[in-house]
Amino acid sequence: MNDDSLSNPVMTAHKVSVTYGDKCAVRNVSLDIGRNQVLALIGPSGCGKSTFLRCLNRMNDTIPSARVEGTITLDGQNIYGKKQDVAQLRARVGIVFQKPTPFPHSIYANVAYGPRIHGLARHRADMDELVQVSLARAGLWDEVKDRLSTPGTSLSGGQQQRLCIARTIAVNPEVILMDEPTSALDPIASAKIEDLIDELRENYAIAIVTHNMQQAARVSQRTAYFHMGDLVEVGPTDRVFTNPQQRLTEDYITGRFG
Amino acid sequence: MNRRVLRKIKNGAFLSLSLVATLTGLACLAAILWTLISHGVSGMSGRLFTQMTPPPGSQGGLLNAIYGSGVMTLLGILIGSPIGVLAGTYLAEYGRNSRLSLTIRFINDVLLSAPSIIIGLFIYEIVVVRMGHFSAIAGALALAVLAIPVTLRTTEDMLNLVPIGMKDSSAALGAYPWRTILSVLYPAARSGIVTGLLLAIARISGETAPLLFTALNNQFWSTRLAAPMANLPVVIFQFALSPYNDWQDLAWAGALIITVTILVLSISARVLLALLQAQRGS
Numbered sequence: 001m002n003d004d005s006l007s008n009p010v011m012t013a014h015k016v017s018v019t020y021g022d023k024c025a026v027r028n029v030s031l032d033i034g035r036n037q038v039l040a041l042i043g044p045s046g047c048g049k050s051t052f053l054r055c056l057n058r059m060n061d062t063i064p065s066a067r068v069e070g071t072i073t074l075d076g077q078n079i080y081g082k083k084q085d086v087a088q089l090r091a092r093v094g095i096v097f098q099k100p101t102p103f104p105h106s107i108y109a110n111v112a113y114g115p116r117i118h119g120l121a122r123h124r125a126d127m128d129e130l131v132q133v134s135l136a137r138a139g140l141w142d143e144v145k146d147r148l149s150t151p152g153t154s155l156s157g158g159q160q161q162r163l164c165i166a167r168t169i170a171v172n173p174e175v176i177l178m179d180e181p182t183s184a185l186d187p188i189a190s191a192k193i194e195d196l197i198d199e200l201r202e203n204y205a206i207a208i209v210t211h212n213m214q215q216a217a218r219v220s221q222r223t224a225y226f227h228m229g230d231l232v233e234v235g236p237t238d239r240v241f242t243n244p245q246q247r248l249t250e251d252y253i254t255g256r257f258g
Numbered sequence: 259m260n261r262r263v264l265r266k267i268k269n270g271a272f273l274s275l276s277l278v279a280t281l282t283g284l285a286c287l288a289a290i291l292w293t294l295i296s297h298g299v300s301g302m303s304g305r306l307f308t309q310m311t312p313p314p315g316s317q318g319g320l321l322n323a324i325y326g327s328g329v330m331t332l333l334g335i336l337i338g339s340p341i342g343v344l345a346g347t348y349l350a351e352y353g354r355n356s357r358l359s360l361t362i363r364f365i366n367d368v369l370l371s372a373p374s375i376i377i378g379l380f381i382y383e384i385v386v387v388r389m390g391h392f393s394a395i396a397g398a399l400a401l402a403v404l405a406i407p408v409t410l411r412t413t414e415d416m417l418n419l420v421p422i423g424m425k426d427s428s429a430a431l432g433a434y435p436w437r438t439i440l441s442v443l444y445p446a447a448r449s450g451i452v453t454g455l456l457l458a459i460a461r462i463s464g465e466t467a468p469l470l471f472t473a474l475n476n477q478f479w480s481t482r483l484a485a486p487m488a489n490l491p492v493v494i495f496q497f498a499l500s501p502y503n504d505w506q507d508l509a510w511a512g513a514l515i516i517t518v519t520i521l522v523l524s525i526s527a528r529v530l531l532a533l534l535q536a537q538r539g540s
Contacts, residue, residue: 018432059430087432095430101423104445113441114431169429 158189298514346413363455397473412454
């Protein structure tokens with residue numbers, strides 16, 4: 001199925017399976033994540049796309065019953081290896097969740113949270129700059145530059161989600177994972193996030209889970225279709241949407257189920 | 259009779275019943291407060307806060323008892339609440355549904371509703387008997403044991419109310435659990451945890467039974483923690499039961515002082531938290 005292995009992927013999943021107790025959520029998935037491009041993971045609810053996404057920075061570690069098999073490498077190194085420090089991995093592979101969850105801190109402290117953990121800024125001035133650059137990259141700087149000390153929760157939903165993206169960018173990751181980042185937002189705020197994803201592609205590899213097929217078509221270069229825990233098809237987004245090679249994919253994108 | 263009218267009647271009946279129940283409760287509360295104020299105010303004077311508890315028939319105040327209550331409540335909270343908060347944190351964040359957590363949670367629930375006189379006897383056995391005499395520190399320990407289950411329960415409940423996404427987001431930025439707890443969960447649950455502390459203070463500052471077996475009482479000014487110490491609840495208990503009018507007046511005044519203190523404490527803490535929250539907007 002994996003008809004487009006990439007020549008120099010940033011992450012590679014090889015035969016990854018995830019089980020919760022005796023329920024198999026992801027089965028034998030092999031998938032590359034390419035540099036400077038957006039990979040969309042689509043499929044009906046419960047198909048395992050979010051579970052797979054969360055394997056990529058080991059967010060499933062927090063679920064005691066979850067078991068991950070297979071290998072996932074980041075720049076050639078196994079992220080499930082014994083030597084891998086999870087905190088370090090998550091600094092390199094960030095994730096943005098469905099619901100924006102600003103910390104109960106100021107806008108500034110929200111962005112500075114990650115860098116402080118990893119000791120990324122030695123002086124106050126460095127931190128100021130890092131916060132500004134991150135907010136600017138998330139397209140939020142102009143809207144909040146005069147009120148950095150106000151609470152992150154005082155922002156609108158769309159702004160909060162961009163704050164969460166800024167917070168993720170601030171630790172300078174290589175890969176950004178997004179788990180339905182716009183499903184809690186209105187169309188205008190969603191459009192802003194989509195534009196932002198397109199800009200972020202210049203500097204980061206991005207994998208996004210979305211239920212919105214138009215969104216997948218708009219923002220991604222590659223699309224992977226999941227069904228009942230299997231990776232059914234992956235390929236260039238144009239091709240998958242105009243000429244799907246699997247019957248299941250075609251049924252899903254033409255709206256026959258999902 | 260058509261259904262709409264019947265429905266309205268049912269609704270009206272239910273509403274009246276709820277209203278009557280509410281009013282009954284409030285009326286009892288008002289009656290208690292009124293009795294307390296009408297009797298207590300006559301005993302109020304500057305002497306209360308400057309003089310020691312007197313022998314019958316002579317003038318005096320409650321200074322030693324007020325001081326003793328303050329010290330033992332403070333010590334009780336200082337010893338008990340860190341244990342309660344940390345144990346609550348363990349249950350909510352680390353232990354979850356492990357066998358140990360389930361056991362701790364069950365025992366804590368038992369402790370939460372245990373009669374306070376049992377706690378007093380317990381400290382009497384393990385502290386007072388060994389020391390050979392009553393002491394303020396034994397009183398503080400008894401109050402600490404009472405404060406633990408209250409703070410433990412509220413801390414656990416409040417931490418469980420913090421959205422899971424917030425915890426995940428912190429972990430996703432590479433934070434270890436201790437960091438997430440200190441920098442994200444505690445700030446997010448702050449007002450709830452503080453409310454728990456206030457509840458604990460309110461609970462222990464009025465307790466009589468545990469102090470009767472531990473700190474006992476002291477007619478004189480004493481700041482020694484190893485010695486018996488006066489305290490409002492025991493003084494109220496002793497003076498209210500006495501046949502002397504001046505002692506009974508002091509008991510009423512003492513009861514009023516405890517009530518007003520707790521009231522002021524609760525209200526000011528709530529105002530403070532509201533201000534803090536308005537400032538940080540969580």
